Amino acid sequence: MSKIYIIHENSEWTIHLTKRLEELGLPFEEWHLDEGLLNLGQEPPEGIFYSRMSASSHTRGHRFAPEYTTQVLAWLEGHGRKVFNGSRPLELEISKVKQYLELNKHGVKTPQTIAAVGTAQILDAAREFDGKPFITKHNRAGKGLGVQLFYSVEALKEYVEGPDFEEPVDGITLIQEYIQSPESYITRCEFVGGKFVYAVKVDTSEGFELCPADACQIGDLFCPVGEEVEEKPKFQVIEGFSDPILEKYEKVLQANNIHVAGIEFIRNADGEIFTYDINTNTNYNSDAEAKAGKYGMLELAKFLGEKLKQEELKLG
The missing domain is CATH 3.40.50.20 (Rossmann fold)
Structure with missing residues (x-):
């Protein structure tokens, strides 16, 4: 069977x-x-x-x-x-470098990013940002691994030469321009079967390491799934979200045979979209979905069920 x-x-x-x-x-x-x-x-x-x-x-x-x-x-x-x-x-x-190259190929803007291996090279990369704030992150990441915000090369030097530096599992550290959202949130667009399902607004005011999964502990930070500040939930499905970026995202997914993904972007003060992550192991926030009446895993299960049926018909 x-x-x-x-x-x-x-x-x-x-x-x-x-x-x-x-x-x-x-x-x-x-x-x-x-x-x-x-x-x-x-x-x-x-x-x-x-x-x-x-x-x-x-x-x-x-x-x-x-x-x-x-x-x-x-x-x-x-x-x-x-x-x-x-x-x-x-x-x-497992490679944000490859993600960014693929996004750029399809006309999707990503933050200025430099990949570096070695402490001296990380510091050299940071100097390319001419005194503007920048972040570090891991090339092979997930869960916001290694994301730190810096305002100077001196502060970065103290970090990378100190005991708290997180060595990326593949050795590649990304140094990336810091895109500041005036409202401190990012948007994550969910796709199943290569098609847009919904977008969720994620509050970033408490830090970078955010995961929508119901079971997600990152160091001393807890993804506050099921916990809300009274006035503003951490994760919120955006009703009626629509933007031309969705068409570009679907083209990226189709070109790379990606069927299920969450793609994250941030808007700067001028409203420009910068895309910084394609997550092909996407998770969903149950509280946000329950409020919106939209369920990513249900859509995924239906999609897989339909594909299984098609495969069985093909096999006779």
Whole structure:
């Protein structure tokens, strides 16, 4: 019997999808790929495959999960299996450099960014910003890893030469112009099946490391899912969101065979949009969705169910 196979390394981020699949009565199986064996002489099972592999897996003790998943996806694709968010999406998931190059190729503006390896090179990159504020971040990130705001090269020097410096897992630090939003929020656009589902407004006034998942602890910061300041929720679905940027985003997704993603942007004081992240392991905020009556995981489960049905018809 054909199934939906879910490839991932974090059950806490996947349970919301499996619950929806159960509600719809769809057969599925989880492949938790933090470890495994891959026999190249065997054929994969029949069915469809959906990858939720995350760039931040190393923060959960799964250092080589993306590398192993890369091999598994190549095996599946080599045998002609239908894979959603396969090899190319994972390639972008673990490299912001590649994300920005791809966004720029399709006319999407990104912040000025320099990639650096080595302490001296990080400081040299910061000098290119001519005294303007800048941020550092990890090339292979997720959860806002390594995001720090600096107003001077001297402050950066103290950080990178001190004990608190976070070494990126791939060794590549990004130095990026700081785009300040006058209202301290970013916008995240969610896509399922390559099509826009909804946009969510995310309050950034308490810091950079924000994750919409219901289970998401980052250092001493807690993603305040289910907790709200009375006047203003942290995550809020934007009713009737529409912008020409959505058409460009859909073209980026189509060109890279990305079926499911959350794309984040920020507006500067002049209203210009700067896009800075494509997250192919997207999560959703349950409180914000309940208030809006829109459910990303339900849409994803329906999408996978329809694709499984199509695959079964093809197989006869």
